[in-house]
Amino acid sequence: MSKIAVIKTGGKQYKVKEGSIVKIEKLETESGKKVKLDTLLIADGSKIELGKPSLGEKVEAEVLETGKDKKVTVVKYKSKTRYKRTLGHRQPFTTIKVLTIA
Numbered sequence: 844m845s846k847i848a849v850i851k852t853g854g855k856q857y858k859v860k861e862g863s864i865v866k867i868e869k870l871e872t873e874s875g876k877k878v879k880l881d882t883l884l885i886a887d888g889s890k891i892e893l894g895k896p897s898l899g900e901k902v903e904a905e906v907l908e909t910g911k912d913k914k915v916t917v918v919k920y921k922s923k924t925r926y927k928r929t930l931g932h933r934q935p936f937t938t939i940k941v942l943t944i945a
Contacts, residue, residue, distance in 0.1 A: 847859070851897070852870070860944075863940070865938070866937075867938075870939075874906055874907065875905070905939065915934070
């Protein structure tokens with residue numbers, strides 16, 4: 844059984860394994876660089892380490908790419924007042940590959 848970790852970045856939590864590729868909120872790092880991520884939980888078979896609130900930076904990952912997601916269209920509309928607004932948003936993201944879980 845491989846190690847599983849729960850990491851927290853960008854206000855969200857992700858469940859990762861060694862070798863997994865995850866799309867997370869944008870990090871200010873270039874492609875090819877290694878980053879350490881804040882770890883909340885590590886499970887290895889029946890052994891579980893739980894942080895209160897975290898275990899520190901125990902997950903090391905490599906940044907694969909940084910980009911923007913597909914466009915999401917937002918429409919604001921109010922009936923009977925001739926009010927309609929349309930705007931689009933492309934959320935930035937970073938794709939990482941988990942190398943090691945300490």
